Amino acid sequence: MIRLFIRQYISMMLFVIILQLLLNLILFLDKGFHDVSLLYLNIIWFTLVAGYFSLRYVKDRKMMKPYVKFKGNYFDVIHEDYKEQLANKNAKVQEQKQIVLERQDELLAWVHEMKSPLTAMQLLLEKVEKSEVKERIENEWLRLYLLLDQQLHATRLMTIELDNRIEKVHVKDVLIQEIKALRTWCFEKKIAFDLEVDDLTVHSDTKWLGFIVRQILSNAVKYSDVGGEVRITAHMTNEQAVLIIQDEGIGIKSEDLPRVFRKSYTGTIGRETSAATGMGLYLAKQAAESLHILLAIESTEGVGTTVKITFPKMNDYQKTLGM
Structure with a gap:
């Protein structure tokens, strides 16, 4: 965990160290600061920097814990993990699309199969003499036909640009x-x-x-x-x-x-x-x-x-x- 944290903030740590060395060099060379205690300033500086990185570590360790086993810094690891998750999601989406298309084909096949007996029923009804029962059967036939037609077009609507x-x-x-x-x-x-x-x-x-x-x-x-x-x-x-x-x-x-x-x-x-x-x-x-x-x-x-x-x-x- 600490190694990953150091890899993540190594550039900032180096910058702080260089900045501290330069500050010490300026205080040592400038005669106006000879009365200032370098040890005291360094202790204060180190305490502040250590406190900052300690708080940073406490805050980030929960997020970094799943990525300890990976090499590289935290952001690179996150980026790679994101790309991997995105690829997995895209694969699942394509898989679901394929399933939907297969179900769509099955539904279309079922609707077409249902239309065959409906057509046969219509031909048979034409041979039946006109009566109240025939009219009622024709009305129910029409309702069934409209429902099937609605389902057929609902299925085809997903690919209307091809149809x-x-x-x-x-x-x-x-x-x-x-x-x-x-x-x-x-x-x-x-x-x-x-x-x-x-x-x-x-x-x-x-x-x-x-x-x-x-x-x-x-x-x-x-x-x-x-x-x-x-x-x-x-x-x-x-x-x-x-x-x-x-x-x-x-x-x-x-x-x-x-x-x-x-x-x-x-x-x-x-x-x-x-x-x-x-x-x-x-x-x-x-x-x-x-x-x-x-x-x-x-x-x-x-x-x-x-x-x-x-x-x-x-x-x-x-x-x-x-x-």
């Missing part, structure tokens, strides 16, 4: 496709859609844009009253494409509104009905940010909810691809 293709997308085509996917649910609740959509084309990823729209439309249908209406408009504003989806549902409480995009946040209504997972809007928000799309929500409890989707004028993908 997108920016191209020209017709907004109206995406809307019609997603409305058709929800038609059995809409028939059950007698939900009507009012579309006032210009012939808008945006640069985005068709699949991820469809996912974003799907989450918003499914919420609009889920929280609308029977016989309600969902109004969809799309237009250009300040050289930006804007898509607005407005429902006449139960709305969102004012205290819940600032937190609707938080992960797993279901809100007051979601907890009361147990119909929400708290993931839909969160995933939609994350995907939108990756595509440089702005999502904004306005809602009044008992009146309805309005979701505004604003596309960028020229996003980073367009600049990169020279579109």
Whole structure:
């Protein structure tokens, strides 16, 4: 322990010794200090220096104790130890990343396996005669499909930069496709859609844009009253494409509104009905940010909810691809 302490402060100790020798030399050569006791001054000086290094040693020995076995001074040892710990941490991080990727692949494989029987069920349902039981089965099938789709995109969201293709997308085509996917649910609740959509084309990823729209439309249908209406408009504003989806549902409480995009946040209504997972809007928000799309929500409890989707004028993908 003492050896490590000396190695650490050897330069300071040498400086103090040299300084003391110079002071003694000056006092010895200068006749004005002949009456001063050199022994007395040296004792005082030594006492102060020894006291300082003793306090320093008492304070530092606890920190130095783990590094006594190493060679070199304390700071060099700490630096080497830090580099070693950092390397170990980086290795563990890489190991955890690999585990996450493996689990992600397993989850993707599971979702795809689950989609196969769902597709088979859909084909079988098409052959069943129309009845109330068939409608209920179709609705439950749709709920299951949406949950699996949500899980699939949640898994892919971690690598969205590797899973997108920016191209020209017709907004109206995406809307019609997603409305058709929800038609059995809409028939059950007698939900009507009012579309006032210009012939808008945006640069985005068709699949991820469809996912974003799907989450918003499914919420609009889920929280609308029977016989309600969902109004969809799309237009250009300040050289930006804007898509607005407005429902006449139960709305969102004012205290819940600032937190609707938080992960797993279901809100007051979601907890009361147990119909929400708290993931839909969160995933939609994350995907939108990756595509440089702005999502904004306005809602009044008992009146309805309005979701505004604003596309960028020229996003980073367009600049990169020279579109």
